[in-house]
Amino acid sequence: MQTTKLSNESILPLTCSRSGSCCFGKAVMLNPWELLCFSKEKKITPREFRDLYCEFGGIQLLFDGKPDKKGQKACSQYIDNFGCSVHEGRPLACRLYPLGRKIQFDKAHYIYEGETFPCLTDCAEVLDLPKLSVGKYLQGQEAExxxxxxxxxxxxxxxxxxxxxxxxxxxxxxxxxxxxxxxxxxxxxxxxxxxxxxxxxxxxxxxxxxxxxxxxxxxxxxxxxxxxxxxxxxxxxxxxxxxxxxxxxxxxxxxxxxxxxxxxxxxxxxxxxxxxxxxxxxxxxxxx
Structure with a gap:
């Protein structure tokens, strides 16, 4: 799939409308520190979080919640009419979305898939919200x-x-x-x-x-x-x-x-x- 490469200065409609549409039908991968962060926010042990909410030994977050109108299942941490139940512990994939991060020659680049900004498909209302630079967005997401x-x-x-x-x-x-x-x-x-x-x-x-x-x-x-x-x-x-x-x-x-x-x-x-x-x-x- 074609990707669009961004710089930290790229300005995009990155202010989130908090509609929750990105919490359905995704494959959210986890590293061990992210699994730990989730478990701390959930106030259970990493083993308990892994066994209850992850797949394949812990490398992928389970999406087994109530489906949306497209039939896509919700993230196991998503609560209807509330949002993410462990928002402070969310992993990098959630903090970056709709952006991706790619390492080339020891330098990180930010990207999104396709030619059209992904949020515009399901969250067109973001066009009415303030635009942000990629750098400011990541700072606000505490991604570092x-x-x-x-x-x-x-x-x-x-x-x-x-x-x-x-x-x-x-x-x-x-x-x-x-x-x-x-x-x-x-x-x-x-x-x-x-x-x-x-x-x-x-x-x-x-x-x-x-x-x-x-x-x-x-x-x-x-x-x-x-x-x-x-x-x-x-x-x-x-x-x-x-x-x-x-x-x-x-x-x-x-x-x-x-x-x-x-x-x-x-x-x-x-x-x-x-x-x-x-x-x-x-x-x-x-x-x-």
Whole structure:
């Protein structure tokens, strides 16, 4: 789909009419810090929020509420004639809407899909409201800490994938003539999220989405760093003493699955990322 690229100075009809139309029929992806923020606002534990209101182990918000006139179901956090019940804890996707955010060459760009501003389809009344610059809109939405969390988790996703690369390339697995690992990386990149979550299993899903971090939860960067340490420690515990090439292969596939599942929760395309990782592995001698 064509996208329209914006700058912070772009002026758009971004003052929200609060009609709630954007709370229906969406796919809202979550990273672990966003799940935590939701749970705090709901005054329940991250595990409870994940199990009640999320799909695929926690990477996607559940939309199972009363449908609108188009038949699109409401977000699980939406209340009729009120709006979002956890507005202060809403994730980056909700804070940015109708904008998207794309990282290119380590710089963030803001976009919207199509040639016509999305809000004009269902909320034409926004034309009667004051226009805002993209920068002012994001400031009002308090998006900055959520953008920082997103950026940190993109780094964590790469760190997890690096373990899969090390297992494949630095253990003798690739040098042995292995041709099974890369096809499985491709397979998991194409798997439905519910299948991938099942492949990963409860232990890794829980560590990925509801880590036991009880302090520094207000700062997304500190939280993400602590989470990164927990994930790397678990990988060392699980994979540090494996001996056979089959065990190494299984570990490389599992940890790549974790990385790709997190990537989906960050709004990335796991199929494209898997293909990118496969090409990198091939450039270092891996085969399929």
């Amino acid at each position: 800490p959520f953008e920082k969390a997103q950026d940190e988790y993109l780094i964590i996703m790469q760190n997890i994938a690096d373990i899969a690369f090390e297992l494949l390339l630095d253990t003798g697995l690739s040098a042995s003539g292995d041709t099974k690992t890369l096809p499985l990386w491709r397979e998991i990149g194409n798997e439905l999220p519910e299948i991938l979550a099942e492949r990963i299993g409860k232990e890794w899903i829980d560590l990925l989405m509801i880590p036991e971090i009880t302090n520094e939860i207000e700062n997304p960067i500190t939280f993400a760093h602590k989470h990164n340490d927990l994930l790397l420690l678990k990988a060392q515990e699980k994979f540090g003493s494996i001996q056979t090439l089959q065990e190494v292969h299984d570990a490389s596939v599992l940890i790549m699955a974790v990385a790709l599942h997190l990537a989906r929760g960050l709004g990335a395309n796991p199929k494209e990322i898997a293909e990118h990782f496969i090409e990198i592995a091939k450039s270092h001698g891996a085969q399929e």
